[in-house]
Amino acid sequence: MSLSQNPISIQGVSLESVANEFGTPVYVYDEEKITSQIKTLQAAFSKVPLKIKYATKALTNINILKLVKKAGGEVDAVSVEEVRICLEAGYEGKDVMYTPNGVSMDEIKQVVALGAMINLDNIPVLEQFGQEYGNSVPVCIRINPHIMAGGNAKISVGHIASKFGISIHQLDEILEVVNKYDLQIAGLHLHTGSDILDAEVFLKGANVLFEAAMQFKDLKFLDFGGGFKVGYKEGDVVTDIMNVGDKVSDAFLEFCKKYGRDLELWLEPGKFVVSESGYLIVQANVVKKTPQITFIGVNSGLNHLIRPMMYDAYHSIYNLSNPEGELKKYNVVGYICETDTIASDREIAEVKMGDFLVIKNAGAYGISMASNYNSRLRPAEVLVWEGKAKLIRKREEFQDLLHNQVILDI
Known part of the structure; x- marks a missing residue:
């Protein structure tokens, strides 16, 4: 439409x-549009092993979560409550990426017990995680590449002053904690914020992530986040999903050759799926x-x-x-x-x-x-x-x- x-x-x-x-x-939602948006992403990234982790903060109604699951998607949650809603909707813990910001170690422990993949974005909590779990629980690290996406200043959060992610400039500090506790790093996550328009922004971030990923020997996935721009009025420039998918997939496959084995590519669209x-x-x-x-x-x-x-x-x-x-x-x-x-x-x-x-x-x-x-x-x-x-x-x-x-x- x-x-x-x-x-x-x-x-x-x-x-x-x-x-x-x-x-x-009254809010009214069109099931067909939600399903078609997921299918568009699947088609755009058809060349790679893809996991779509719908960002549930956009809309958490259990029925919407069930639709996403039926269409082949999984979920990203930012709170223990969102994780629990996802479980109520029929997801298993392994289907959930948990990406909190500024939460206590107590909440993280609750989510570990629920079986979700933990995605951490600050070094003090990474240290606490290592003290608590060592290499017994896999973890993902959220990297801020300091690459600006578009949008309002409140949602363009990939810049150096953002509270989100661990600065790529602190990679040595990350590695120090990882080695100290022999942490099992399953993935790296790219944080760039919202309203990304084209492949070039993703590719800039991807290159930062690819370079960092070479420092971690046992990765299972790279998570490129979300932030695809949708149209709000006639004439709006929107993300060319097919172009982004094609170019990012090619770069990802080339990286996997260099890395020495195939990884999964994860995405976390929220607004793109339901807006x-x-x-x-x-x-x-x-x-x-x-x-x-x-x-x-x-x-x-x-x-x-x-x-x-x-x-x-x-x-x-x-x-x-x-x-x-x-x-x-x-x-x-x-x-x-x-x-x-x-x-x-x-x-x-x-x-x-x-x-x-x-x-x-x-x-x-x-x-x-x-x-x-x-x-x-x-x-x-x-x-x-x-x-x-x-x-x-x-x-x-x-x-x-x-x-x-x-x-x-x-």
Whole structure:
């Protein structure tokens, strides 16, 4: 489905009927898009032994995780809770890459007990890991190559000031700890951040990783991370996956010859897999005209989609109720007691109170970053699967806000 298309239905299921049946706001996901994104990656990297480790932080609903598994993918988790959700979805511990940042050794021990591959990104914890496990538990090391990818400053995190990964300039210190404890290094992981556009960024990082990998004799895999850029509006430049897959695969196979044996190539796509599959349907509560701006106030906000406010992210919006109406300029704002701007100076088919609006690219970091700010409830999630709309998360109710509160007799 091209960016210029504003779907009225998904797999024959009317989005308006979804809004009417399940209420708004509501997240809607297209199973076919998720599956096709995984198949695209598999085709692009068909020349190498590939493992796709879906970055679950993008969207952790168990049903989405099951879809990824059915399509041949595995998972990457950043917390013990994400690891446990993956296990609930049917993955085995060996299918899970655990890539934490700034966590305690206690949490790492919990995940070791669950059987996941541990991916460490700082030397003090690597030292603790060696003291605790020696060479009895395999581990991966996350390297920061200091190669900048694109995107907002908050998601472009491969630079030298980033908190993620161990600097490639500290390779000697890594090797000192590895040798001290005879650590079993199963893989190296490349961290470059988000919005990578072309093969050249991957190849620069790959060359850094290939050079470092020669210092480790028993590797099983190299993990190139994720960060593929998807389109948010017409004309957006997106990652040429087929070109990236072709060039990176060739470089990887050449490295394996030099290394002396075949390794697996791992990828950790998150946004690429689920972003374009997701739609957030909201309803116009008010159309408010001022001398300069016409605002559309909707029954959602940064509590359901924080990316516009946090990352200045662009999300296309269209009027589901009046798709062929005259285009007019609006600022779309949420109902949260903050600026809460979802879109500014946006041309949308004329909107009236009660119209359903659709916010695109809501599959990644929508519900997973949602909150109860202003004591608002989180929406329902619906999956369009095999031509039917299925509820996969109930809408919160008022009692959910009080569920864990301990009420004192004051």
